[in-house]
Amino acid sequence: MSKKLLGIDLGGTTVKFGILSLEGEVQEKWAIETNILEEGRHIVPDIVASLKHRLELYGLTAADFVGIGMGSPGAVDRLNKTVTGAFNLNWAQTQQVGSVIERELGIPFAIDNDANVAALGERWVGAGDNQPDVVFMTLGTGVGGGIIAAGHLIHGVAGAGGEIGHMIVEPDSGFDCTCGNKGCLETVASATGVVRLARLLAESYEGDSALKLAIDNGDDVTSKAIFDVAQTGDYFANQVVNQVAKYLGLAAANLGNILNPDAIVIGGGVSAAGEFLRQKVEDYFVAYAFPQVKQTTKIKLAELGNDAGIIGAASLARQFLED
Amino acid sequence: MSKKLLGIDLGGTTVKFGILSLEGEVQEKWAIETNILEEGRHIVPDIVASLKHRLELYGLTAADFVGIGMGSPGAVDRLNKTVTGAFNLNWAQTQQVGSVIERELGIPFAIDNDANVAALGERWVGAGDNQPDVVFMTLGTGVGGGIIAAGHLIHGVAGAGGEIGHMIVEPDSGFDCTCGNKGCLETVASATGVVRLARLLAESYEGDSALKLAIDNGDDVTSKAIFDVAQTGDYFANQVVNQVAKYLGLAAANLGNILNPDAIVIGGGVSAAGEFLRQKVEDYFVAYAFPQVKQTTKIKLAELGNDAGIIGAASLARQFLED
Incomplete structure (x- = not known):
C-alpha cells in the first residue's frame, strides 16, 4: 500500500485534519474545536489525542505515513518546529509543537504559517496547476x-x-x-x-x-x-x-x-x-x-476553499519523501 | 590545481571576459569590441576566437574549466542556450550561441539575461553577501x-x-x-x-x-x-x-x-x-x-561595478559542478 500524508490546519476556532494520498487526494478528514482556554495549553495535547484516536480508528500506524505537515497562525519557527506566538490561539509564549507531535506519534513533522500553507495547497492541487x-x-x-x-x-x-x-x-x-x-x-x-x-x-x-x-x-x-x-x-x-x-x-x-x-x-x-x-x-x-x-x-x-489548509499542510510533509 | 570558471558579459559595445576561481575571484580579465555589423553575425565567432587565443596564451585547456557562463542582452532561451533576439546586437533572428561555443571549446555552457547575471554577481561576491x-x-x-x-x-x-x-x-x-x-x-x-x-x-x-x-x-x-x-x-x-x-x-x-x-x-x-x-x-x-x-x-x-557581469556569468557555470 502506498504511504500517506497527514495535514493539519490549526485555526483559532477549529483544528482541521486530513489524511491524503501522495498525489494530494483527501482520503479522510475530520475537525475538532480549538480550545484556546488557559493560554492555549490544551491545543497540542488535543491534537495528539485526536491523531492517536483516528489512526487507531482507521487501523493505521506511523509506518503508513511519510510525515505530518501543519499550518499555524502566528509566528512560526520552521527550523525548531515551534510557534513563537499566536494571538488568536492565546499563545503568548513559544510553543513546542513539532517535538511533542514527533515524540507522541513517531512521524516526521513540518510546520509553516497558514497563509503559506494555503498557497502550497492551491498550488499543488488547486488553481495553481502544480x-x-x-x-x-x-x-x-x-x-x-x-x-x-x-x-x-x-x-x-x-x-x-x-x-x-x-x-x-x-x-x-x-x-x-x-x-x-x-x-x-x-x-x-x-x-x-x-x-x-x-x-x-x-x-x-x-x-x-x-x-x-x-x-x-x-x-x-x-x-x-x-x-x-x-x-x-x-x-x-x-x-x-x-x-x-x-x-x-x-x-x-x-x-x-x-x-x-x-x-x-x-x-x-x-x-x-x-x-x-x-x-x-x-x-x-x-x-x-x-x-x-x-x-x-x-x-x-x-478552487480548494476550506480544504486548502489541510492539503497544503500535507504537501509540507512531502519533503520527507526525499530523505 | 582547482578548476576555474569562465564568465562572458556580452554587451552592445564590448564583450567582457573573465577567468575566475570557484570562489569568485577574478584571475584574468579582458575585453573585445562587439562587432554588430552584418546582423551581428561576427559576434559568436569573435567570442570563440578570443577564448581560444586567451586559453592558449594562459596555457589552459578545456579540462581546466568547470564551465562557461554568459550574460546577454535581449531575449534569452536558457534551455536551448540561444538568444532569440537582441536589438542592440543587431540580432533579429535566433542565434545559436551555446551549441557553437560548446562545440568549439568543449566546455559546458550556460546563458541568462544580463540583468539576471549582474544580480547573480552582486549576490555572490558583492553587496549580496551570498x-x-x-x-x-x-x-x-x-x-x-x-x-x-x-x-x-x-x-x-x-x-x-x-x-x-x-x-x-x-x-x-x-x-x-x-x-x-x-x-x-x-x-x-x-x-x-x-x-x-x-x-x-x-x-x-x-x-x-x-x-x-x-x-x-x-x-x-x-x-x-x-x-x-x-x-x-x-x-x-x-x-x-x-x-x-x-x-x-x-x-x-x-x-x-x-x-x-x-x-x-x-x-x-x-x-x-x-x-x-x-x-x-x-x-x-x-x-x-x-x-x-x-x-x-x-x-x-x-559593489562590483562593471565586473558584476563577468562574475555573475561565471557563477552560472557553477551549476556544472554538480553534474
Whole structure:
C-alpha cells in the first residue's frame, strides 16, 4: 500500500485534519474545536489525542505515513518546529509543537504559517496547476498571501515574505493600517477594508443607491452585501467594487512584474464574489502589467476553499519523501 | 590545481571576459569590441576566437574549466542556450550561441539575461553577501533587475520575472513608458527618467536654482548633474532627488513586502550618486515597508561595478559542478 500524508490546519476556532494520498487526494478528514482556554495549553495535547484516536480508528500506524505537515497562525519557527506566538490561539509564549507531535506519534513533522500553507495547497492541487511559480492572495479579515517562485515557497530573511496585504497601493493619502503604515492593500481589500472604502466613497456620492442608503442609515453593511448589491446593477456599489478591483489589479500587476508567475490566485471570503470580482481585477491587472507579463500571468480564483489548509499542510510533509 | 570558471558579459559595445576561481575571484580579465555589423553575425565567432587565443596564451585547456557562463542582452532561451533576439546586437533572428561555443571549446555552457547575471554577481561576491534572498535593481538607461529568492534566480513562467523597472509607482497620472503603460518606475528613476522628472517639476518651481536655470535655458541636463547640484545644496535639485528616492523607496518597500530579501542592492549609472541617494531611498523604504520587513531588509549600494557581469556569468557555470 502506498504511504500517506497527514495535514493539519490549526485555526483559532477549529483544528482541521486530513489524511491524503501522495498525489494530494483527501482520503479522510475530520475537525475538532480549538480550545484556546488557559493560554492555549490544551491545543497540542488535543491534537495528539485526536491523531492517536483516528489512526487507531482507521487501523493505521506511523509506518503508513511519510510525515505530518501543519499550518499555524502566528509566528512560526520552521527550523525548531515551534510557534513563537499566536494571538488568536492565546499563545503568548513559544510553543513546542513539532517535538511533542514527533515524540507522541513517531512521524516526521513540518510546520509553516497558514497563509503559506494555503498557497502550497492551491498550488499543488488547486488553481495553481502544480506550476513552479504561483502567487496566492487571500482576502479575508485581513489580506494575506503566499508565494511559490521557482518551485520554492518564499520566506525571505525573516519570514515576512508574502506580506501581500501590506503592499502600498495608496501612498500618503490611504487609510491607516494596523501595521502602522498608510494605504496598505489590506485597508481596502479585506472584508472590513471594502466596507471602509464604501463608507468613504458614500460621503461624496449624490445619486440613488441602495448601498448608499444603507450606509447613511447606519445599517450593518458587509463586504458580501456590497458585492451582492453591485451585481444587481447598483451604480454606487459598482463604483466601490471597481475601486477595490483597481487596487487589487495594481497589486497583482506589481506582483506579476516582479515574479511573472503562471497564476495569481485569489482566495478568502471576499473572493466569494467569484467571477464578478475576478474579471474586474483582471481588467486592471491587464491595464497595469508589463506586456509580456499580462500575456503570460493568469488571474484565477482559488478552487480548494476550506480544504486548502489541510492539503497544503500535507504537501509540507512531502519533503520527507526525499530523505 | 582547482578548476576555474569562465564568465562572458556580452554587451552592445564590448564583450567582457573573465577567468575566475570557484570562489569568485577574478584571475584574468579582458575585453573585445562587439562587432554588430552584418546582423551581428561576427559576434559568436569573435567570442570563440578570443577564448581560444586567451586559453592558449594562459596555457589552459578545456579540462581546466568547470564551465562557461554568459550574460546577454535581449531575449534569452536558457534551455536551448540561444538568444532569440537582441536589438542592440543587431540580432533579429535566433542565434545559436551555446551549441557553437560548446562545440568549439568543449566546455559546458550556460546563458541568462544580463540583468539576471549582474544580480547573480552582486549576490555572490558583492553587496549580496551570498545570501539566499537578494534583489538587485540597476538604474541606467533603463531600470532593470534580477531577483534571487530562496537561493534561486526568479524567471517566472515566461522569463519576465524581475521586471522591476515596470512596477507602477504613479498609476494613471505618471509619465508614458516605452512599454505602453504609464507611471512605471523606469520613467522616473532611469537616467532619462530623472531628467524628465526634473523638467516636469521645474514648470512649477519658482525659487532660485542653478538646476531650474539650466533647464529653462535649454541646457543639456544629465541625471549626474542633477545629483551633483543637489549635493551642493540646491533646493530645487533636492526636491527632484527626493521625489526620485520616494519612488524608489516605494518600489523597494513593495519588493520587500513580497520577498523580504536580506538586501535590495542598487546599481547602475544613476547609483553613482552613492550614499547620498541610498540614504534617501532607505528613508522612504522605512516609511513604506511592513515593520518586520523594514527591520530585516537592508538597502545597499552595488559593489562590483562593471565586473558584476563577468562574475555573475561565471557563477552560472557553477551549476556544472554538480553534474
